[in-house]
Amino acid sequence: MRVGLTGGIASGKSTVSSILRELGAVVIDADLIAREVVAKGTPGLAAVVEAFGPEMLTPEGELDRPKMGALVFEDDAARRRLEGIVHPLVFERYAELEAAAPPDAIVVHDIPLLVESGRAEEFDAVIVVDAHEDHQLERMVRDRGWTEEHGRSRIAAQATREERRAVATYLIENTGTREDLRRKVTEVFAELAAA
Numbered sequence: 001m002r003v004g005l006t007g008g009i010a011s012g013k014s015t016v017s018s019i020l021r022e023l024g025a026v027v028i029d030a031d032l033i034a035r036e037v038v039a040k041g042t043p044g045l046a047a048v049v050e051a052f053g054p055e056m057l058t059p060e061g062e063l064d065r066p067k068m069g070a071l072v073f074e075d076d077a078a079r080r081r082l083e084g085i086v087h088p089l090v091f092e093r094y095a096e097l098e099a100a101a102p103p104d105a106i107v108v109h110d111i112p113l114l115v116e117s118g119r120a121e122e123f124d125a126v127i128v129v130d131a132h133e134d135h136q137l138e139r140m141v142r143d144r145g146w147t148e149e150h151g152r153s154r155i156a157a158q159a160t161r162e163e164r165r166a167v168a169t170y171l172i173e174n175t176g177t178r179e180d181l182r183r184k185v186t187e188v189f190a191e192l193a194a195a
C-alpha cells in the first residue's frame with residue numbers, strides 16, 4: 001500500500017512520520033532525499049553550482065542552505081530553477097527505495113510538496129497534517145530561530161491549507177498536545193492496516 005503524507009512547513013509531518021515508522025510503516029522521506037542528492041561531491045550539487053554559481057557553497061564545499069533558501073523563497077523563478085534540478089533526482093531515488101520495500105509493507109511517502117507537484121492521485125491514500133499558520137510560525141521561530149517574515153515566505157511558496165485538505169483521505173489536525181497527535185496517528189494507522 002502506498003500512502004502519501006503531506007503538510008505545510010512545521011505542521012508536524014516529521015513527528016507523524018516517526019510515529020508511523022514506530023508503528024511499522026516504511027517511511028520514505030523526500031526532504032532527506034532532497035538533501036542527499038545535493039550532498040558534497042554529487043552531480044546534483046555540481047548542477048546547482050552551474051546554475052547558481054559557486055557562491056552558493058560554504059567554504060567546506062557544501063550547499064549553503066540558508067543562503068539558497070534566502071534566494072529561492074524570495075524569488076519564484078529561482079525556486080523553480082532549483083526544483084527543476086532537485087526534483088527529478090529525488091524521483092529517481094524514490095523509485096529505487098520503493099522497489100526495495102517488502103511487498104506487504106505500508107509505504108508512507110513523506111512529501112512536503114505532494115499537492116504542489118500534482119501527485120496526490122498516485123497514492124492509495126493521502127494523510128494531510130494540518131496546523132494553523134500561527135502554530136507553524138511559532139514552531140519555525142522557536143525551533144529554527146527564523147524571523148516571522150522568513151517563515152511567512154516559506155508558507156507563501158507552498159499550497160494553501162485548503163488545497164491540501166481537498167486531497168486528504170485522512171486529515172490529522174495537529175492542534176493539541178503531542179499525545180493527542182500520537183493518538184490520532186495510531187487511529188489512522190489502524191485503519192490503513194485494516195484496509
Ligand SMILES: CC(C)(COP(=O)(O)OP(=O)(O)OC[C@H]1O[C@@H](n2cnc3c(N)ncnc32)[C@H](O)[C@@H]1O)[C@@H](O)C(=O)NCCC(=O)NCCS
Binds near residue numbers: 072
Ligand atoms: C532551499 C533549500 C536549500 C533550503 O534548505 P533548508 O535546510 O532551509 O530547508 P529544508 O530542505 O530542510 O526544507 C524544509 C521545508 O521547507 C519547505 N520547502 C523546501 N523546499 C521547498 C520548495 N521548493 N517549495 C516550497 N517549500 C519548500 C518544505 O516544507 C520543507 O519541509 C532546500 O529547501 C531545497 O533544496 N529546496 C528545493 C528542493 C525541494 O523542493 N525540496 C522539498 C522536498 S522534495
Ligand SMILES: Nc1ncnc2c1ncn2[C@@H]1O[C@H](COP(=O)(O)OP(=O)(O)OP(=O)(O)O)[C@@H](O)[C@H]1O
Binds near residue numbers: 007008016031143176
Ligand atoms: N502537537 C505538538 N505539540 C507540540 N510541539 C509539536 C507538536 N507537533 C509537532 N511539534 C513540534 O513542532 C516542530 C515541527 O514539527 P515537525 O518537525 O514534525 O514538522 P514538519 O512538518 O516535519 O516540519 P518541516 O516541514 O520543517 O520538516 C518540532 O519541533 C515538533 O517537535
